[in-house]
Amino acid sequence: MxxxxxxxxxxxxxxxxxxxxxxxxxxxxxxxxxxxxxxxxxxxxxxxxxxxxxxxxxxxxxxxxxxxxxxxxxxxxxxxxxxxxxxxxxxxxxxxxxxxxxxxxxxxxxxxxxxxxxxxxxxxxxxxxxxxxxxxxxxxxxxxxxxxxxxxxxxxxxxxxxxxxxxxxxxxxxxxxxxxxxxxxxxxxxxxxxRGLCSLEIVVNTANTDLHSGSYGGAVPNSLHAIVELLASLHDSRGRVAVEGFYEGVPELSPLMREEFSKQGVDENKIREGLGLEALYGEEGYSFVERVGARPTLELNGVYGGFQGEGSKTVIPKEAHAKITCRLVGEQDPQKTLDRIEKHLNERVQPGVRLTVKQMEKANxxxxxxxxxxxxxxxxxxxxxxxxxxxxxxxxxxxxxxxxxxxxxxxxxxxxxxxxxxxxxxxxxxxxxxxxxxxxxxxxxxxxxxx
Missing domain, CATH: 3.40.630.10 (Zn peptidases)
Incomplete structure (x- = not known):
């Protein structure tokens, strides 16, 4: 048979x-x-x-x-x-x-x-x-x-x-x-x-309680403002990760590697349309398949804090949270990457704000x-x-x-x-x-x- x-x-x-x-x-x-x-x-x-x-x-x-x-x-x-x-x-x-x-x-x-x-x-x-x-x-x-x-x-x-x-x-x-x-x-x-992986969670704390935005607004730190500013600092305008040393160990794409990627025949317009997007986004100078297969990333997986219920609540929240993962390539070291991100964030914390970083997964x-x-x-x-x-x-x-x-x-x-x-x-x-x-x-x- x-x-x-x-x-x-x-x-x-x-x-x-x-x-x-x-x-x-x-x-x-x-x-x-x-x-x-x-x-x-x-x-x-x-x-x-x-x-x-x-x-x-x-x-x-x-x-x-x-x-x-x-x-x-x-x-x-x-x-x-x-x-x-x-x-x-x-x-x-x-x-x-x-x-x-x-x-x-x-x-x-x-x-x-x-x-x-x-x-x-x-x-x-x-x-x-x-x-x-x-x-x-x-x-x-x-x-x-x-x-x-x-x-x-x-x-x-x-x-x-x-x-x-x-x-x-x-x-x-x-x-x-x-x-x-x-x-x-x-x-x-x-x-x-x-790609390898590393992840972390961050918490930003300000006052010891949520505050009335009329009584305190403009005069005390706002945890949501502080975390948004921190997270925005992680990338530059060209889609690159702005953390010092982040790209250590990342190999450059050789002409042969780029040829192999091109053989896949990935249609970026088809991907964009299938996802209902007006445009794709990522690190300048690389195609979609190169970004996904051979370049490292830093992504926000969750950002939350403050009032999230129906209607309006004029409050200044005392804490905010974010979950972050990085995909790593080549010889990037997961532990060094986490330490560099933590250092980057600590150097940019607003006055009056306390930052807590919890390092999590690590994989080469x-x-x-x-x-x-x-x-x-x-x-x-x-x-x-x-x-x-x-x-x-x-x-x-x-x-x-x-x-x-x-x-x-x-x-x-x-x-x-x-x-x-x-x-x-x-x-x-x-x-x-x-x-x-x-x-x-x-x-x-x-x-x-x-x-």
């Missing part, structure tokens, strides 16, 4: 199995779902056992457990470590979902549920590809290990220590990850770079040379199934643990994603196109056999 025939004959059963997993609300950000995290890990372990993998373990960490399995029966052949995650994002705002987020439904050859594309559906492809090879051939062409965690959506805080502690157990010749996207339908891509950028032979094999595997060879891209998002995998295990990381950018990951009505579920199964089989 060909693999096309195998997967077609097993498709309905596999999708029903995927629905079981998607019904488990394994939201890592909410402590109220700790029991669901345990349930999802147990379900995953049972699925790996049914697939024919060995040494299946639910391994504790200081946070959520890691599910491990392996199949080491190919002496002298490469060892591939498959990484993914079984935790999912919160579902808010719930009223925007057309169907309940944990009641999977297939509509128009798309499966709708939280986690469908990020990352349960994509992890499931690997499990079923491995199961298919074992069923059809009785063994695997390479050695396989799986490391599937439950904290990716909260920054993988427990995994770096887990990797260090279990370095020998997880040793491999390559790390294989499906948690990224195609360029667009029918156009596969292999990500060779992910990830990069790999696209000429690496294993990436070339991955591109060929896509080509054999999709009919067009994968392009090499750099993505604007962050998978914080990728740099740690590369550093600790000293192995190339192969990012073979099967999602699409419009599948609403992290948003209401998340879904996964079943066309890429089907083709993803065949692509992973082809890739593993090619090694």
């Amino acid at each position: 060909s693999y096309e025939s195998y997967f077609q004959s097993h498709r309905e059963a596999q999708l029903e199995e995927l629905k079981q997993w998607l019904r488990i609300p394994s939201i890592s950000a909410l402590s109220s779902h700790a029991g669901d995290i345990t349930t999802a890990a147990s379900w995953l372990a049972e699925s790996l056992t049914r697939a024919g993998l060995n040494n299946v373990e639910i391994m504790p960490t200081v946070g959520n457990p890691v599910v491990y399995a392996d199949y080491i029966h190919a002496p002298g052949k490469p060892t591939v470590l498959v990484y993914g995650h079984y935790d999912v994002q919160p579902v808010d705002p719930l009223h925007l979902w057309k169907t309940p987020p944990f009641e999977p439904e297939i509509r128009d050859e798309k499966i709708y549920a939280r986690g469908a594309t990020d990352d349960k559906g994509q992890v499931f492809i690997h499990i079923k590809a491995i199961e298919a090879i074992l069923s059809e051939e009785g063994t695997l062409p390479v050695n396989i290990k799986l490391c599937l965690e439950g904290e990716e959506e909260i920054g993988s805080p427990s995994l770096p220590k887990f990797l260090e502690t279990n370095k020998d157990k997880l040793s491999c010749d390559a790390v294989l990850v499906s948690d990224t996207s195609l360029l667009e339908r029918g156009r596969p891509a292999i990500c060779t770079g992910l 950028a990830f990069n790999i040379d696209p000429s690496h032979p294993i990436l070339q094999k991955a591109a060929d595997a896509y080509g054999s199934v999709y009919g067009t060879r994968a392009l090499f891209t750099k993505d604007g998002g962050s998978i914080p643990i990728m740099a740690a995998f590369s550093r600790v295990l000293e192995s190339p990381v192969v990012l073979m994603g099967f999602g699409l950018d419009d599948e609403n990951l992290h948003a209401p009505n998340e879904h996964f196109n079943l066309e890429n579920f089907d083709k993803g199964l065949l692509t992973i089989v082809q890739f593993l056999k090619s090694l």
Whole structure:
């Protein structure tokens, strides 16, 4: 039986199995779902056992457990470590979902549920590809290990220590990850770079209470005025971050890199119109795809304070808040970046204003040379199934643990994603196109056999 025939004959059963997993609300950000995290890990372990993998373990960490399995029966052949995650994002705002987020439904050859594309559906492809090879051939062409965690959506805080502690157990010749996207339908891509991340929250305090704007206005500091002034100082008029030293470690775009970006054929007008914008915005001198894939950013994610109810309240608020994240590239150091931003803000605080800065997430950028032979094999595997060879891209998002995998295990990381950018990951009505579920199964089989 060909693999096309195998997967077609097993498709309905596999999708029903995927629905079981998607019904488990394994939201890592909410402590109220700790029991669901345990349930999802147990379900995953049972699925790996049914697939024919060995040494299946639910391994504790200081946070959520890691599910491990392996199949080491190919002496002298490469060892591939498959990484993914079984935790999912919160579902808010719930009223925007057309169907309940944990009641999977297939509509128009798309499966709708939280986690469908990020990352349960994509992890499931690997499990079923491995199961298919074992069923059809009785063994695997390479050695396989799986490391599937439950904290990716909260920054993988427990995994770096887990990797260090279990370095020998997880040793491999390559790390294989499906948690990224195609360029667009029918156009596969292999990500060779992910931006790093750092984040902080700031609070501005003035008086010890809110004040009447008639009695005190114009004579005391206003927390909202103060925070707006601070935040405005973070960028210059050309869209560049104005923090001293921010761009240390940022590589300049070479002509070859710019050529690779141009091959993607991104239509900026189409993006602008699709977003309902009159114009795009960003650092001068760079295209949309260059800004997103290869340049660092500093973004305001939330700014709030003062009266926000209906009508008017003439008040001078005593405090204001802002949440900030930076996407980092190249050799930018997350800790140094946070320290520089904090220094920048402290030097510009208005008189009479107290500033509190809370530093939070930190993750390094990830990069790999696209000429690496294993990436070339991955591109060929896509080509054999999709009919067009994968392009090499750099993505604007962050998978914080990728740099740690590369550093600790000293192995190339192969990012073979099967999602699409419009599948609403992290948003209401998340879904996964079943066309890429089907083709993803065949692509992973082809890739593993090619090694």
